[in-house]
Amino acid sequence: MQKKLSEYMKALINKKELLSEFYEPNALMMEEEGAIIAGLLVGLNVIDANFCMKGEDLDSQVGVIDFSMYLKDGNSSKGSEGDGQITAILDQKNYVEELNRHLNATVNNLQAKVDALEKSNTKLTEELAVANNRIITLQEEMERVKEESSHILESNRKGPKPDRTSEGQALSEARKHLKEETQLRLDVEKELEIQISMRQEMELAMKMLEKDVCEKQDALVSLRQQLDNLRALKHELAFKLQSSDLGVKQKSELNSRLEEKTNQMAATIKQLEQRLRQAERGCQSAKLDNRLFKQDFGDKINSLQLEVEALTRQRNHLELELKQERERRLQNSRSIPGKGSQKPEPKMDGKHKIQEENVKLNKPLEESHRLQSHPMDQQDQPLSSEKPPKYCQLCQEDCSLTKNVCRNCRGTFCNICSTNELPLPSSIKPERVCNPCHEHLMKQYSTSPS
Numbered sequence: 086m087q088k089k090l091s092e093y094m095k096a097l098i099n100k101k102e103l104l105s106e107f108y109e110p111n112a113l114m115m116e117e118e119g120a121i122i123a124g125l126l127v128g129l130n131v132i133d134a135n136f137c138m139k140g141e142d143l144d145s146q147v148g149v150i151d152f153s154m155y156l157k158d159g160n161s162s163k164g165s166e167g168d169g170q171i172t173a174i175l176d177q178k179n180y181v182e183e184l185n186r187h188l189n190a191t192v193n194n195l196q197a198k199v200d201a202l203e204k205s206n207t208k209l210t211e212e213l214a215v216a217n218n219r220i221i222t223l224q225e226e227m228e229r230v231k232e233e234s235s236h237i238l239e240s241n242r243k244g245p246k247p248d249r250t251s252e253g254q255a256l257s258e259a260r261k262h263l264k265e266e267t268q269l270r271l272d273v274e275k276e277l278e279i280q281i282s283m284r285q286e287m288e289l290a291m292k293m294l295e296k297d298v299c300e301k302q303d304a305l306v307s308l309r310q311q312l313d314n315l316r317a318l319k320h321e322l323a324f325k326l327q328s329s330d331l332g333v334k335q336k337s338e339l340n341s342r343l344e345e346k347t348n349q350m351a352a353t354i355k356q357l358e359q360r361l362r363q364a365e366r367g368c369q370s371a372k373l374d375n376r377l378f379k380q381d382f383g384d385k386i387n388s389l390q391l392e393v394e395a396l397t398r399q400r401n402h403l404e405l406e407l408k409q410e411r412e413r414r415l416q417n418s419r420s421i422p423g424k425g426s427q428k429p430e431p432k433m434d435g436k437h438k439i440q441e442e443n444v445k446l447n448k449p450l451e452e453s454h455r456l457q458s459h460p461m462d463q464q465d466q467p468l469s470s471e472k473p474p475k476y477c478q479l480c481q482e483d484c485s486l487t488k489n490v491c492r493n494c495r496g497t498f499c500n501i502c503s504t505n506e507l508p509l510p511s512s513i514k515p516e517r518v519c520n521p522c523h524e525h526l527m528k529q530y531s532t533s534p535s
Contacts, residue, residue, distance in 0.1 A: 088130040090126050091129070094119075097114070170322075181311060188305055195298060198294065202291060213280055216273050223273075237259075477498050477499040478497060478519075489503040490517075491518050493509060502519055503517055503520070504520075
C-alpha cells in the first residue's frame with residue numbers, strides 16, 4: 086500500500102549479518118541474486134494494493150475511493166511540489182479507505198452479534214414462558230396434592246385403623262411426589278434466575294453494543310465529512326489547475342505576441358540601420374560633391390567677388406555722379422525759374438538710364454549671389470567693408486528709410502523683397518533673409534537627408 090516493498094527488500098539484503106541467522110549460506114537471500122529480486126519488485130509500484138489489515142477476512146471485496154476524476158492532469162510537466170501533494174493525498178486516501186473498511190467490518194460483526202443476541206433473547210423468552218407455565222401447573226398440582234393430603238388426613242382420622250397402612254403408603258408416595266415436585270420447582274427457579282441474569286447481561290451487552298454502534302456511526306459521519314472535505318479540496322485543486330493552465334496559455338500568447346513585436350522591432354531596426362547607412366552614404370557623397378564644388382567653383386567665386394566689388398565701386402561712383410547731377414540741375418532750376426516746367430523730362434530720362442544701368446549691374450550681382458548662397462562654407466563672407474547701398478538690389482527702389490540686410494548674403498533689400506525669416510546654420514533663431522535666399526534655402530532644406 087505504501088509502495089515500499091522493494092525498499093524493504095533492499096534493506097533486508099543489505100543486512101547480511103542478520104540474515105545469516107535465519108538463512109543457509111547457499112540460500113537465495115544470501116546470494117547476489119537477491120538484489121535482482123529487489124530490483125524486480127520495483128515494478129509492483131504500478132499496482133494499487135489496499136488491504137484491510139485489521140480485519141478478519143482478507144478475501145472480502147475491497148472498497149476503493151476513485152479519485153481519478155480529481156487527479157486528472159492535462160499538463161504532464163508539473164513540478165515536484167505537485168507530485169508531493171498528490172502522494173500525500175494518496176496516502177490520506179489509503180488511510181481513510183483502510184479505516185472505512187475496518188469500521189465496516191466491525192459494524193458487520195456487531196450486527197451479527199446483535200442478531201445472535203436477539204435470537205437467543207427470543208429463545209430465552211420462550212423458555213421463560215414455558216417455565217412460567219410449568220411453575221403455574223406445579224403450583225396447581227401442589228394445591229391439589231395439599232387438598233388431597235388434607236382430605237386423606239381427615240379420612241384417616243374418621244376412618245378405621247386397619248386402612249392406615251395403605252393410606253400411609255399413599256401418603257409416603259404423595260410426599261415423595263411432593264419432594265420431587267418441589268425439587269423440580271427449585272431447579273426451575275434456579276434456571277429461571279440464571280436466565281434472568283443472562284437476560285440482564287444480554288441487555289447490558291445490547292446497550293454497550295448500541296453505544297459502540299453510535300460511536301462507530303459518529304466516526305463514519307466524521308470520515309464522510311473528511312471525504313467530502315477531500316473532494317472539495319480536489320475540486321479546488323482541479324479548478325486551480327484549470328486556472329493555472331489558462332494563465333499559462335495567456336502567458337504563452339503574451340510571449341508569442343512579444344516575440345512578434347520583438348521580431349517587428351528587429352525588422353524596423355534593420356530598416357532604420359539600412360536607412361542610416363544610406364543617409365551616411367548620401368552625407369559622404371554630399372560632402373564629396375561639396376568638396377568637388379569648392380574645388381571647381383572656388384576660383385570662379387573669387388573672381389566673381391572681385392567683379393562684384395568692382396561693380397559696387399562703379400555703382401557707388403555712378404551714384405555720386407547722379408547726386409552731383411541732381412544738385413547741379415537743382416541749382417540750374419533755381420537760377421532759371423521760367424524754364425522749370427521744361428526740365429523734368431530730361432530728368433526722367435536720366436533716371437531711366439540710371440535704372441537700366443543698375444539692372445545691368447544687378448545681373449552679375451544676382452549670379453554672384455546665387456553662387457555665394459549655394460556653398461555653405463562661403464555664405465558668411467561679409468561685404469561690410471563698404472557702405473551698403475541705399476537702393477534695393479532687386480526692385481531698385483530707394484530704401485534709405487526702410488532698408489534691410491539679408492543675414493545670408495549680406496545684401497541690402499527693401500521690406501517687400503525681404504519679408505521672410507528662416508533659421509540659419511549660424512543662429513538657431515529665425516533671421517530675416519531676402520526672397521532669392523529664402524527660395525534657395527527652402528530647396529536646400531527639402532533635399533537635405535537630415
